[in-house]
Amino acid sequence: MSTQIALTGLKAAQADISNTSHNIANVGTTGFQRSRVEFGDLFSTSPMANPRTQIGSGTKLLATQRIFEQGAVTTTGNAFDLALEGPGFFALQGGETGGRAYSRAGAFNLDPSGRVIDSSGDFLLGFPVAQNGTPLSRDPAAMRPIQIASQTGAARATSTVELDLNFPASGQGRQATVPSAVGFNPGDPTSYAYSTPMSILDADGQPVDAIAYFVKTAEPSATSTDSTFEVQLSYQGSAMTPPATPPELTFDAFGTMTGGFGPMTFTSLSGPLTMDFTGSQMSNDAFSVRNFEQDGETKRSLSNLEIANDGVVWATYGTQEAIAIGQVGLANFANPNGLKQIGNATFVETSESGQPDIGQGGASGFGSIRSGALESSNVDLTAELVHLITAQRNYQASAKALETSSSLSQTIMNMRT
Template sequence: MSSFYTSLSGLRNSQTDLNTIAHNIANAETTGFKKSSVEFIDLVANGSTSDPGKTQGLGSAVSSVTQNFSLGAIDQTGRALDVAIDGDGFFATRNTESNQIFFTRNGNFTLSPTGDLFTSGDQQLQMFPVDATGTVTSTANTVDAIVPLTNAAGADLTNVTIEKNGIINAAYGDGSITPVGRLALATFTAPAGLRAVGATNWENTGSSGAPVYELPSNGRGGALLSGALERSNVDIAEEMVGLITAQRNFQANARAIDTATQFSQTIINLRN
C-alpha cells in the first residue's frame, strides 16, 4: 500500500526536523553560531496525461536545510581581543595546515607566543596591511594578522587592542603604539549558500558566491564592537515549540502507518 511509503517519508522528514532542532539547541550558547531550519516539499504522482482532478500525493521530502544568519545578541566582555560584528560581514581566517580560507562570526581572538592572532578554532586571522599612520595600503589581498613582539626601538610588546574601525594596535614598553593592520570583513551575495565546516566556520561555495572583502564600517559588512562577542541566534523558546511540533508530526505519521497496518490485516483476514 502506498500509504506505508507516504507515512514513511513523513517519519524521515520529522526525524530530520528533530535532528536540526536538537543541533540548534545544543549550540544555544556557542559564540557566533547560526541556527538552521528544514524546508519540505510535497511529492505527487503526476504525469503529462494524468487527470489533475485525480492527482495522488506520495508524501513529502526535504527541500533544504536553510541557515539563518540573523544577528545574535551581543555580550559585553571587556576583553581587548573580543570583537563582534554589527552587520552582515564575516571575519576571514586561514587554516594553517591547508591554507584554505574560512569565515566566521566568532570574534574571540587570542595572541600566540609568536605574535600571531588566532581564532578560538586555531585559524589565522586575516587583515589588510597598513602603513605607520594606520592607513590601509592595499585591499586587493588579505595577509596574516601578526603582531611584532618588539618594535624598532627594541621595546617589548605589552598589549594588543582592536579598535571599532578594525585597526589592530600594538602597545610597547617604551609607551609607543603602532598600528599593525586592519581587520578585513568578507560579505557574500547569498550567505545562505555558505557551507558549514564546524567550529562556527564556513567556506564559500558556488551557491554563496565569492567573498568580497571590505573595511569595517564601510559597506554592508558592518561595524565592529570592541570588547564584545556575538552570541548564538538560537531562541530556546522557539526551538522548544518546534520540537513539540516535530514530535507530534512524527507521532501522527507513525499512527498513519499503524492504521494502514490494520487495514492490511483486515483485508488479509477477509481473504482467509
C-alpha cells in the first residue's frame, strides 16, 4: 500500500515539474498564459471504516488551472501588432476545427490577399463598419476576416488639363522668327517659343509623356499691341491633331488674355485631350507654369494604417482622408479556464467555457486595444524557478518514500525465508 502511495507522489511531482517547465519554456511566447497544477488527496473509504484510524491513499492530479493575468505590454511600432490591455481574446477564423479560435497573441500581418492573419495563418475577425467608423452590425455571425486592400479606386485617363501660364512680355523665346519661317516641328526648338511638359495619365493610370508647345505668331507692332501664341501638343512623341478653330492665345498690351478662352480639344490615337488656359497672363517675368491640374486618376496606394483603441481599422490611401475598413472583434467567456488550448497560445471554446460574449475594445467586459505593441507572456521566471526547486524536492521526497517502502517489503520477504 505504501508503495502505491509513494508512486502517486512521484507522479504528482512529475506533473508539477512538467507544468513548471512548460511555463519556463514559454517565457518568451507572445500572449502566453501561465498555468498551475492542482492536486487532491486520495482516500479509500468504506461504510465500516473508522474515521479516527483512516490513512490516506496518496494524491492525484485534479486540474491544470490557467492564470489569465495581464502580461507586460512592450512597444514594437508595427501597426499590425496588437496588445489587449484588459480582459478578452482576439477572435480568429481557424484553429483546430477550422472554426473560430481565440487568442491574446496579437502578432498579426497580411497575407497576399490583404487579410490580417496571425503567425499560424488564422484570420483576424472583425465587424463591418461604414467609412466613417460607424458600426453596421454587432451580430457575431456578421464577423468576417479583416481585409486591407493595398490599392483602391479606379484608374482613369486624363481628359482635361487646366494650365495657367505666364508668358514673357518681350522676346520670342527660342523661336528664330515671328512668325516661324519653318513651321512647327517638335524636333526643332527654333520652330516654337516655349514649351512645358505635362504629367498626364493613360487609361491604366500610368504617367505618359505629353508636351505643350507655344509658337509665337504675332507680336506688338504699329498696327496692333497684341501678342499671339499658337498652341500645339505632342503625346508620347507624336503631334496631336489640333481643333478646327486655330488654338491661339492672345494677350493685350497690359498682359491680359483676350483670346483663347474656353476649351481646346486635341485628338490622338489614345483619345481626345481638352486644354483650358484660362487665367494665363503675360508679364515681365520669365515663362513659367503657375498652376497645373488634370482630371486623370491612378489607383491610390495604402499610405498609412492606424488601429484605434476600440479596434476600428483606419486606412489612408494616397493623400485622401482616412477611411474605416473594419473593427477588430473581441471575445470573452464566463469561464476562461474551460477553454481548450490547441497550441500557439490559442484556444477553442468548450461546453465548460460556455458561449463567447462578443464585443469591441473598450466596451464593458473587454480591454482596450493598443496598436504597435505586444503582450508578453505573463510567466514570472523567478517565481517559476523557485517553484521548480520545490517540485524537485517533492519528487526526491516521494522517491525516498518509495525506496523506504521497497526496503521494508524486502525485509519482510527476507523474514519469511
